[in-house]
Amino acid sequence: MLAKAKRHIPQRSCIICKRKTAKHELLRLVVDEKGRILFDEKQRLPGRGAYVCPAQPCVAKLFTKHGDKRLRYAFRGKARELPQKTIDKILEILTVPKGATKGYEQGKNL
Numbered sequence: 177m178l179a180k181a182k183r184h185i186p187q188r189s190c191i192i193c194k195r196k197t198a199k200h201e202l203l204r205l206v207v208d209e210k211g212r213i214l215f216d217e218k219q220r221l222p223g224r225g226a227y228v229c230p231a232q233p234c235v236a237k238l239f240t241k242h243g244d245k246r247l248r249y250a251f252r253g254k255a256r257e258l259p260q261k262t263i264d265k266i267l268e269i270l271t272v273p274k275g276a277t278k279g280y281e282q283g284k285n286l
């Protein structure tokens with residue numbers, strides 16, 4: 177089981193740009209039982225996740241009406257609220273890159 181986990185790197189698509197990236201390189205969002213969208217910094221919270229690139233263009237779009245729609249779709253209508261705390265946390269990561277954004281290179285296009 178462990179060997180299999182090592183070989184296989186789980187991939188997820190960014191809900192904004194749809195690009196597939198290794199799960200651990202993306203920002204994970206989950207929705208709690210009250211419908212609040214939380215930033216799952218350690219990727220350990222239960223439930224269905226939505227993933228976004230830790231890149232300015234994707235994150236910026238996440239906070240627009242367009243991103244709102246994508247989040248609702250990703251969470252199958254369970255998301256009701258995007259708390260300011262979640263937004264702040266994500267923005268904090270972007271301005272001070274460390275940990276969760278490890279491996280991210282700005283401007284890298286595949």
Ligand SMILES: [Zn+2]
Nearest residue numbers: 190193229234
């Ligand atoms: Zn993206």
